[in-house]
Amino acid sequence: MTTVTLPVRHAHAKGWWGMVVFVATEATLFGTLVGTYVYLRFQNAHWPPEQLPLPPVLTPTMLTVALVATSVPMHVASRSVSEGRRVRAWWALVVALAVQVVYLVWQVHDYVHAIDVYPPSGSAWASVYVTILGADHAHVLVGVLLTTWFVLRIRTRLTRYRAVGVQATAFYWHAVNTITIAVLAVQLSPHL
Amino acid sequence: MSRTRLELLQWFGLFGGALAWTAEHVAGYGISDAACSVAGRQWGLDAATLQVVVGVAAGSVVIAAWAAALIAYRATNVPYDAPPPTGRIHFFAQAALLGNVLFLVIVVLDAAGSVYHLPCRQS
Amino acid sequence: MAVVAPSPERTRIENLERLWAARPGLLGWLTTVDHKKIGLLYFWTTLVFFAAGGVEALLMRTQLATANERLVGPETFDQLMTMHGVTMIFFFIIPITTGAFGNYLVPLMIGARDMAFPRLNALSYWLFLGAGMFMYSSFLIHQAPNAGWFDYVPLALRQYNGGLNVDFYALGLIFTTVAATIGALNLIVTIFKLRAPGMSWNRMPLFCFAMLAASLSLVFALPALTADCIFLELQRKLGFHFFDQAHGGDPLLWQHLFWIFGHPEVYIIVLPAFGIATSIIPTFARHKMVAFPLVAMAELLVAFIGFGVWAHHMFATGLTSTTLVFFAAASMMVVIPSTIQIYAWLMTVNIGTPEFRAPLMFIGGFILFFVIGGLSGIMFAAIPFDQATTDTYFVVAHFHFIIFGAAVFPVLGGIYYWFPKVTGRMYDERLAQLSFWLTFAGTTLTFFPMHIVGLLGMTRRIYTYDGGLGWDAYNLIETIGGYVLATGLLLIAFNIVRSYRRNVPAGRDPFRGGTLEWTTTSPPPHYNFAVIPTVTSPYPNWDEPDREEDLRKLARGDLVLDQGHETPESTVNDAWPSAVAEMPPESPWPILAAATVTVAFFLLLTQHYATAGAFFVLTVLAAAGWNAHEPEEATG
Numbered sequence: 001m002t003t004v005t006l007p008v009r010h011a012h013a014k015g016w017w018g019m020v021v022f023v024a025t026e027a028t029l030f031g032t033l034v035g036t037y038v039y040l041r042f043q044n045a046h047w048p049p050e051q052l053p054l055p056p057v058l059t060p061t062m063l064t065v066a067l068v069a070t071s072v073p074m075h076v077a078s079r080s081v082s083e084g085r086r087v088r089a090w091w092a093l094v095v096a097l098a099v100q101v102v103y104l105v106w107q108v109h110d111y112v113h114a115i116d117v118y119p120p121s122g123s124a125w126a127s128v129y130v131t132i133l134g135a136d137h138a139h140v141l142v143g144v145l146l147t148t149w150f151v152l153r154i155r156t157r158l159t160r161y162r163a164v165g166v167q168a169t170a171f172y173w174h175a176v177n178t179i180t181i182a183v184l185a186v187q188l189s190p191h192l
Numbered sequence: 193m194s195r196t197r198l199e200l201l202q203w204f205g206l207f208g209g210a211l212a213w214t215a216e217h218v219a220g221y222g223i224s225d226a227a228c229s230v231a232g233r234q235w236g237l238d239a240a241t242l243q244v245v246v247g248v249a250a251g252s253v254v255i256a257a258w259a260a261a262l263i264a265y266r267a268t269n270v271p272y273d274a275p276p277p278t279g280r281i282h283f284f285a286q287a288a289l290l291g292n293v294l295f296l297v298i299v300v301l302d303a304a305g306s307v308y309h310l311p312c313r314q315s
Numbered sequence: 316m317a318v319v320a321p322s323p324e325r326t327r328i329e330n331l332e333r334l335w336a337a338r339p340g341l342l343g344w345l346t347t348v349d350h351k352k353i354g355l356l357y358f359w360t361t362l363v364f365f366a367a368g369g370v371e372a373l374l375m376r377t378q379l380a381t382a383n384e385r386l387v388g389p390e391t392f393d394q395l396m397t398m399h400g401v402t403m404i405f406f407f408i409i410p411i412t413t414g415a416f417g418n419y420l421v422p423l424m425i426g427a428r429d430m431a432f433p434r435l436n437a438l439s440y441w442l443f444l445g446a447g448m449f450m451y452s453s454f455l456i457h458q459a460p461n462a463g464w465f466d467y468v469p470l471a472l473r474q475y476n477g478g479l480n481v482d483f484y485a486l487g488l489i490f491t492t493v494a495a496t497i498g499a500l501n502l503i504v505t506i507f508k509l510r511a512p513g514m515s516w517n518r519m520p521l522f523c524f525a526m527l528a529a530s531l532s533l534v535f536a537l538p539a540l541t542a543d544c545i546f547l548e549l550q551r552k553l554g555f556h557f558f559d560q561a562h563g564g565d566p567l568l569w570q571h572l573f574w575i576f577g578h579p580e581v582y583i584i585v586l587p588a589f590g591i592a593t594s595i596i597p598t599f600a601r602h603k604m605v606a607f608p609l610v611a612m613a614e615l616l617v618a619f620i621g622f623g624v625w626a627h628h629m630f631a632t633g634l635t636s637t638t639l640v641f642f643a644a645a646s647m648m649v650v651i652p653s654t655i656q657i658y659a660w661l662m663t664v665n666i667g668t669p670e671f672r673a674p675l676m677f678i679g680g681f682i683l684f685f686v687i688g689g690l691s692g693i694m695f696a697a698i699p700f701d702q703a704t705t706d707t708y709f710v711v712a713h714f715h716f717i718i719f720g721a722a723v724f725p726v727l728g729g730i731y732y733w734f735p736k737v738t739g740r741m742y743d744e745r746l747a748q749l750s751f752w753l754t755f756a757g758t759t760l761t762f763f764p765m766h767i768v769g770l771l772g773m774t775r776r777i778y779t780y781d782g783g784l785g786w787d788a789y790n791l792i793e794t795i796g797g798y799v800l801a802t803g804l805l806l807i808a809f810n811i812v813r814s815y816r817r818n819v820p821a822g823r824d825p826f827r828g829g830t831l832e833w834t835t836t837s838p839p840p841h842y843n844f845a846v847i848p849t850v851t852s853p854y855p856n857w858d859e860p861d862r863e864e865d866l867r868k869l870a871r872g873d874l875v876l877d878q879g880h881e882t883p884e885s886t887v888n889d890a891w892p893s894a895v896a897e898m899p900p901e902s903p904w905p906i907l908a909a910a911t912v913t914v915a916f917f918l919l920l921t922q923h924y925a926t927a928g929a930f931f932v933l934t935v936l937a938a939a940g941w942n943a944h945e946p947e948e949a950t951g
Contacts, residue, residue: 010893011886011894013894014507014509014884014896017504017887018432021499021500024534024535025538028535029538029541031538032538032572032575033542036568039565039568040557040564040565040568041231042225042226042229042231043563043565044231044563045230045231047231049563120553120554120555120556121554121555121556123563124562124563124565125563127556127562127564131546131555149939153943161945165942210619214623217623217641220641221638221641224635225635228635228638243637272607273517273518273607273851274517276515276517276888276889276890277888279518282517284517286608286609286612287611287612288612290612290616290652290655294620294648294651294652298644301640301648305637305641309637309640311637312637313637314633314634314636315630315634315635315636315639
């Protein structure tokens with residue numbers, strides 16, 4: 001491996017940029033989902049349909065706040081790996097993972113219940129609602145898998161490759177957390 | 193002029209107008225759809241006025257971006273393939289001078305068309 | 316006799332040869348991560364799909380040659396028509412421009428040793444191959460997609476299309492868009508991060524600007540298509556409601572999402588072709604591109620403004636006039652950047668001392684067809700005209716002039732232009748020029764009469780027509796044109812094969828091109844450059860002092876990077892060196908992951924959802940194995 005004797009500037013690694021571009025596609029995908037919700041909202045006098053109960057407020061808000069808070073330990077992990085502080089990064093990932101797993105399990109449980117209350121085969125509103133929530137939970141699942149993977153990978157050793165992986169995972173989580181806020185807004189919008 | 197100021201002018205010149213047009217396009221389509229749709233008719237929107245407001249706001253940002261690009265362009269009088277950062281700043285400033293003209297024309301056409309057409313008339 | 320110790324340069328080159336040596340044989344191809352080999356894999360595969368799409372076209376043209384033909388029935392015709400569009404767009408033109416030309420040339424043009432993510436590059440190819448096989452397997456059960464390449468609802472819904480046809484379409488497109496997204500991601504990060512130190516944005520070749528614009532468009536446009544296809548499958552298979560008004564949906568939702576993807580898609584098709592043209596013109600005009608910054612910006616502007624015009628495909632759907640204003644205005648202005656490019660190209664040829672060899676002739680044909688296709692296109696921006704001619708052959712004429720004339724002609728020119736670099740052998744110039752004239756004549760004969768017959772009222776997507784409507788003669792000419800065109804294309808293929816066999820050495824730089832690929836041997840070594848090139852302009856091969864500096868750097872060992880499988884990373888805007896990236900060696904993970912995904916899609920098609928889920932789990936495990944094999948560990 002060449003020791004770098006070039007005059008270097010500090011910059012994000014290409015792996016980080018790869019995650020940025022990937023997040024751009026996923027954010028666009030959520031943009032189309034939310035856009036679909038808004039578009040169909042204009043087509044319907046009653047949105048959601050009158051016979052359906054309004055979506056819950058408290059639990060989704062609480063859970064979203066908790067999930068967004070994990071951006072803090074993810075950021076700590078990201079900074080720690082770039083400073084070579086493996087143990088600190090590992091604990092930050094573990095803390096984040098714990099909250100992320102609780103969030104996911106709770107949300108999936110509520111989601112299965114929601115499909116009964118808002119059957120997609122009954123209305124376009126329910127179809128879009130179930131699809132948006134499902135897409136968000138799927139992205140959280142992917143995030144949980146990523147965090148778990150790097151908890152395992154940096155348990156014993158930190159290489160540049162793994163450090164970039166942690167930084168990319170942190171960026172992914174910041175994006176998913178932002179998207180989850182938008183999804184929450186859609187979820188709560190019938191209350192406006 | 194400081195390096196930071198030059199960079200800000202160049203990047204605002206390059207992206208400011210583009211983002212302004214993007215917002216105006218989405219807002220304009222949204223206002224027209226909202227005003228004429230099943231749900232939107234109940235809200236009684238004055239679409240034409242709103243479109244002009246959106247158009248003036250967006251157009252102002254585009255003009256500001258064009259001005260920023262012009263300042264950056266004149267402050268970096270080098271060939272386009274000159275060494276960075278000066279060459280790169282000049283290159284992007286020149287590109288932005290072209291782009292923002294197009295965005296301004298689109299915004300003006302949009303506002304004019306929104307006022308001209310009868311509201312909610314099917315094409 | 317004293318043994319002469321090898322010079323430092325020789326030692327470094329031997330190190331590079333050893334470090335970058337490729338695994339031989341079939342296994343080498345299946346596990347390759349070399350952007351040049353992957354580019355070649357894409358090239359041959361896309362040509363097979365081009366031939367399939369061509370056969371579909373000739374079958375349709377033969378059916379339509381005379382009135383009331385019954386070569387094929389209506390159901391088969393619908394499948395041929397749909398698959399012709401799907402194949403040409405998703406399995407030919409996008410992969411050949413981004414996957415073949417983009418993969419092979421971008422790293423060379425920016426002075427890098429490979430793409431940013433070599434294994435991901437391989438994955439994008441194997442996924443593309445899997446998706447193509449998935450889509451084409453539909454013909455085996457005579458249930459190929461049949462609702463047109465844009466697959467409008469309600470025709471695509473289960474109650475009107477109960478077989479697997481539309482499911483092949485929706486799942487097949489989701490599959491191939493994953494491959495295309497990965498490919499685009501790789502091109503973007505490569506262009507952002509792997510440019511040779513010194514190649515700031517204002518010194519990057521126009522071909523790379525075109526690839527960047529196309530890749531950014533792919534990243535932001537494909538999700539709309541993915542969402543649309545997911546909605547369609549959810550409605551068809553699980554009874555969701557997105558597109559039916561009775562339950563609060565809207566059939567126009569399909570069209571909006573489709574064209575939010577579909578219009579940027581046509582710029583994605585044509586932008587790499589612009590990139591090829593802007594590479595060929597300076598070389599054969601022997602003059603730098605006039606108004607270089609404006610041409611670079613025009614390429615990005617066309618892509619960007621192209622995101623705002625989608626509803627011009629829906630001018631006949633009854634949207635309100637005040638809504639259409641936004642799309643008509645943007646559609647008129649999107650023409651300007653393309654026009655700027657055309658003027659720049661023509662002025663460059665005019666000012667320079669042009670040498671009309673085959674590649675430049677194909678570009679000449681391209682410019683002519685692009686102008687004609689552009690003119691018919693801008694006519695559609697006038698809503699009344701659009702409403703009169705929508706769904707007629709006038710539209711078919713327009714987009715074939717653009718796609719065939721403006722996308723395929725540069726590809727054909729590019730094949731001749733870079734054939735010497737890729738193979739080290741020279742093509743037969745006279746046969747190449749003959750193949751140009753034959754292809755040009757065939758294109759004109761096939762597609763020009765479509766303008767007329769469209770204005771005479773012939774609608775598109777019909778499998779036959781009655782005689783006596785005044786359409787017969789035009790259709791016959793078009794069919795004859797189709798066969799002439801096929802002959803021209805076969806002649807190009809014949810020339811390529813024959814030239815390869817003749818093996819006339821081409822040398823490093825037969826055309827005196829300006830970009831970095833012409834500085835290497837033909838074909839380039841596995842490691843592309845013995846020393847990462849010094850760059851001070853977008854035409855490095857015309858900068859003699861920099862090329863001499865490279866030789867001095869090789870002697871000093873400066874930026875040779877022969878201690879590992881390495882290439883430099885640089886900063887995004889000004890290309891200051893920032894790191895040395897270790898590249899992975901050959902790997903089985905990409906093809907393994909692609910295989911599990913392919914099986915999973917077949918299982919989704921046949922509604923074995925649990926087993927499909929299991930195969931997606933296997934894909935995740937393959938990704939884990941992949942990530943566990945770190946590039947730094949592979950090089951000792």
